[in-house]
Amino acid sequence: MRVLIAPDKFAGTLTAVEAAEAIAEGWRRRAPDDELVLVPMADGGPGFCDVLHASLGGDLLAVTVSGPYGEPVPATVLVADGTAYVESAQACGLHLTPKEERDPERATTRGVGEMVLAAVDAGAKTVVVGLGGSGTNDGGAGMLSALGAVAEPGGAMDRGPRGLPDLTAVDLAPARERLAGVRLVAATDVDNPLLGLIGATSVFGPQKGVTEDRKQAVDAMLEGFAALADKKLALAKGAGAAGGLGYALLLVGATREPGIALVADAVGLPDKARAADLVITGEGAFDFSSRSGKVPSGVAAVAAEALQPCIALAGQVLIGSREMRTVGIESAYSMVELVGEEASYADPAGSLAALAERAARTWSR
Structure with missing residues (x-):
């Protein structure tokens, strides 16, 4: 058989x-x-690129990007037939930081944006970002900053959710322009929204180190960010994936696809x-x-x-x-x-x- x-x-x-x-x-x-x-x-989390590379072949582009606390970490972007595959956990995964050193209110997704830029610079016309296994909960603000989004005051989007209450304005136009002509796909393993009782912080925050007494405060940080960026998109399915990376990708024009279905087809x-x-x-x-x-x-x-x-x-x-x-x-x-x-x-x-x-x-x- x-x-x-x-x-x-x-x-x-x-x-x-x-x-x-x-x-x-x-x-x-x-x-x-x-x-x-x-x-x-794989469903978009750790192993996403390895699984696709084993089946699709293609070239692995080695890059060094910012880790969840700003430290340099190695990562690879898979490029196959004009499509680039980015595994977000390589830049902001929970596995990158020992449990006793995790500080989810400070962790950033900036490195994911740097991986996306590396894919675009390599000539990819479609960039698929696998979401899952993240140790971050910043609503994807760090990724947006790396892509060129402008914050007032400067740097507020690079400090994890802790920096978000300082924001007075967010300009996403430079990030959207940087990705012009590129089809962006968010491959998620969950369909949670960004905010609320079934949102990123309430459901997934505890596994990243958000304590029970801090969940409401951290959720409020993301809510303030969404009020400046786009409150409606915060309700979209998958916006809460990877601590809000799904939301940030939707902000710059990504479409959402279930990660498992995408991999199954590939x-x-x-x-x-x-x-x-x-x-x-x-x-x-x-x-x-x-x-x-x-x-x-x-x-x-x-x-x-x-x-x-x-x-x-x-x-x-x-x-x-x-x-x-x-x-x-x-x-x-x-x-x-x-x-x-x-x-x-x-x-x-x-x-x-x-x-x-x-x-x-x-x-x-």
């Missing part, structure tokens, strides 16, 4: 490419005659699913957030369209079978349940391979 293996990264332990290889290794132990097709996936996942007998996806934690915009739900939707069964392999499975099936997942298997939490973290690739071998007992012909 033909098995399509299309997992996301297992955050903190395995890249999507490594996860796909581990699943394939374990599956072959049980079913060596099965034909395995590996298609690592790597030809629908055609591969139609040619398969079984589709396997996976991620570190298969939970309620997996149901919308994430890789497992996106891969399961493609499998359903192709009329093929889909199963999930995960570090942990935190939802029941009923919720699973609403996503389109027939069964989900947990590394922690099979080998224990300690072994899962000590040897993630080996544990995932063992889990795949276990799943093959049931699913391989």
Whole structure:
């Protein structure tokens, strides 16, 4: 039988490419005659460019940009067939700063703007910015500043959300002119607005270090910024992605596309699913957030369209079978349940391979 293996990264332990290889290794132990097709996936967050480069080829442009606290960080921009792919987490990702050193009220997205400019300078006519895994919550103000937006007073947009209350005016025209003739796409894994109870700060702020007693104040900082830039766009789906980077991209004319759908089309996942007998996806934690915009739900939707069964392999499975099936997942298997939490973290690739071998007992012909 033909098995399509299309997992996301297992955050903190395995890249999507490594996860796909581990699943394939374990599956072959049980079913060596099965034909395995590996298609690592991403939804716009960390691994976005690696996954696309593995499938599309193209050139990797090495750049050095500003990190979340102004320090230089290395990054790469993928350019393939006139389209550039920018992984925002490379410039402002949560993984760039140790947990004890995070200060989300000071972190900036300036480096993302610098990556976009590098893509434009390389001649790209379309720039796709993957959003996800950010450690920032500045409404994309830093990115806009790097693109040429003018703030009064100067520099207020480069200091994270803490600098936003000082703003008296924002001129976006220079940034829009700098991007004239370029099609900009925001690839998001969430559809939250910028502000309010389901906005960037309230929902995602805590994982970046925004404390409960500061959420309302930080949200108010973004609200003041939106009042100067465009309050209506703050309500748009995806505006709250990556701490408001989605909002900033919309301000300069970007269209929004679900990251998983964009990647699926780019790597030809629908055609591969139609040619398969079984589709396997996976991620570190298969939970309620997996149901919308994430890789497992996106891969399961493609499998359903192709009329093929889909199963999930995960570090942990935190939802029941009923919720699973609403996503389109027939069964989900947990590394922690099979080998224990300690072994899962000590040897993630080996544990995932063992889990795949276990799943093959049931699913391989």
